[in-house]
Amino acid sequence: MPQPDVPFWRSFSLIAFLFLVTATFGFLQPFVPLYLETAGLDRREIGWLLGIGTGASLLLQPLWGRLSDRWDTRRPFIFGSALASGAAYLAFPHARTPWSFLFLQALGHNGVIYLSSVGGVLVGRLVSSRSGGTTYANYRLWGSLGYICVSLITGWLLSAQGGAIDRQLLDRAFATVPWMFLPVAMLAFAVPDRRTALRPGGTLPKAPLPPNLRVFLICHFLYTLSLYGASSFLSLFMRELGGSPLWVTAMFAGGVVCEVIVMRQSGRLSDEFGRRPLLVLTYALLPVRLCLYALCLEPGHVFLVQLLHGVNFGIVGVLSVALINDLATDNTRGQAQARLATVSGAATTVGPIALGIVAEALGLRWMFVVASLLAAAGAALLLKRFRETLPNPRPLPGAWGAFLQR
Numbered sequence: 067m068p069q070p071d072v073p074f075w076r077s078f079s080l081i082a083f084l085f086l087v088t089a090t091f092g093f094l095q096p097f098v099p100l101y102l103e104t105a106g107l108d109r110r111e112i113g114w115l116l117g118i119g120t121g122a123s124l125l126l127q128p129l130w131g132r133l134s135d136r137w138d139t140r141r142p143f144i145f146g147s148a149l150a151s152g153a154a155y156l157a158f159p160h161a162r163t164p165w166s167f168l169f170l171q172a173l174g175h176n177g178v179i180y181l182s183s184v185g186g187v188l189v190g191r192l193v194s195s196r197s198g199g200t201t202y203a204n205y206r207l208w209g210s211l212g213y214i215c216v217s218l219i220t221g222w223l224l225s226a227q228g229g230a231i232d233r234q235l236l237d238r239a240f241a242t243v244p245w246m247f248l249p250v251a252m253l254a255f256a257v258p259d260r261r262t263a264l265r266p267g268g269t270l271p272k273a274p275l276p277p278n279l280r281v282f283l284i285c286h287f288l289y290t291l292s293l294y295g296a297s298s299f300l301s302l303f304m305r306e307l308g309g310s311p312l313w314v315t316a317m318f319a320g321g322v323v324c325e326v327i328v329m330r331q332s333g334r335l336s337d338e339f340g341r342r343p344l345l346v347l348t349y350a351l352l353p354v355r356l357c358l359y360a361l362c363l364e365p366g367h368v369f370l371v372q373l374l375h376g377v378n379f380g381i382v383g384v385l386s387v388a389l390i391n392d393l394a395t396d397n398t399r400g401q402a403q404a405r406l407a408t409v410s411g412a413a414t415t416v417g418p419i420a421l422g423i424v425a426e427a428l429g430l431r432w433m434f435v436v437a438s439l440l441a442a443a444g445a446a447l448l449l450k451r452f453r454e455t456l457p458n459p460r461p462l463p464g465a466w467g468a469f470l471q472r
Contacts (some may be wrong), residue, residue: 079256080188081208083144086250087181088209092217092322093243094155094178096301096314097236101158102167104233104301109430114165114420116298119171121415126176140184144254151245153179159237181250188257204333210326214319216243221315231311236390276322279393279402281451283409286386288444289349290410293378293416296356296437300368303430309365317369324376325383332381333388340459342452343387343470348381349445356438360431 070235102112133143161167220243224235304314348358355374362368386406394402417437425433454471462471 068215073396079253080205080244081363083188083250083253083257084205084209085211085212086246086253087178089212089216090151090246090250091178092213092215092315092318093220093239093246094174095297096217096318097220097239098171098387099298100231100234100301100305100314101236101240101441103305104236105161105167107164107167107300107418108249108426109302110422110426110443111164113298113418113420113425115168115171117415117417117419117422120179120411120418122172124181140188141254141257143180144184144257144364145251146252147177148247148251149177151181152175152244152251155240155247157242158240179407180409181408183374183404193363202401204330204395205324207329210322210329213322214326216246217315217319217322218312218438221310221312221319224311231305231314234246236312238252238384276393276456278453279390279405281453282389283405285349285444285448286382286406287409287413288440289352289382290413291417291420292356292437292441292444293352294414295421296359296434298418299421299425299430299433300359303359303362304368306430307362307365307368313365313369317365317372318469320369321372321375321379323382324373328376328380329384333384336385336388336456338460339462339472340454340456341385341392343462343467344381345385345452346445346449346470348378349441349448351377353438353442353445356434360434360438377465389455391459 067122083121099112099116102115103109128351151174154170154177156165157170161170187401220239224231224239227238228236300317304317309317332344351374355371355378359368362371389403390406420436421433424436459471461467
């Protein structure tokens, strides 16, 4: 939703940016693991490759965040990240060894992580905390629509070609779809990125790490590790159950459709009643959802369970960005969001490695059970230690409401 002090074309460019960035993830999330499996890697090797590829980005994300704050611009980082990611994924059909895949995945995913996190920075610099959740949700839902469109179209086109999911089929997809990163790079020069006044002396402060934020980042680590560690193998699980490319992408897209519905309301409700009540809901739901995957017997069952992703990311995807913006200033927001991206990156490094080892040793069903236990630990910590970040939320009725908003 355009802001009154932002020109319409700038606001439209931000919508287009979020649409395209999340659309690329709608292609990469289902098909990178499948590509690696068709290239001959086992589940343990896929977990290590995805994990180490993500871990490499941890060396750079804090640097990008601090430099963007120091120079007070995000545009060159957006431009470079988009070009690097596009080149990396377009090169997948030419990779022949695990080491070449590792290099390309590290290069490509580093750019994707930055592009995903910088959207929260751009929106956060436009609005106050009081309307931060609603405004970010209104912008971010366009990204979810991009995910739905690209994942379903790609799955439909690949299924229409018939045959099994093999490397030859996926080579055609990776030779074309990653070109979407090119318009993302061009949008770097159009997105709203207003400059702010520096502190006296022209230096930028190092963003503090409040105890409440430290607690949330630990909870977020466990949540992300369990969710996205397990999600790294969902497309392989669908293939194991006999799902076609369209089934695979429809499964992911179905969750994102629900995400769009939930996201709009989660932003509004969190601006009114606070961040904590909705976070408790989504953290408590995740262990149940992960256990349900272990009970699935056919692709349709997985599709139905994946619809719960709407309640998970539809809340966490908005509120994690909003509460970081609650605790940051314009001069430290890039660093604060980089910390969130770094923790997410650490979790998505450890998750595929650890759960890939479990999947190879015990099978995918037990892998989902282990992930559920990790998610339950994050939920327990959040319920006990995390405190509300929104100033003066509207009170919820009763003793239970007071507990949720403490």
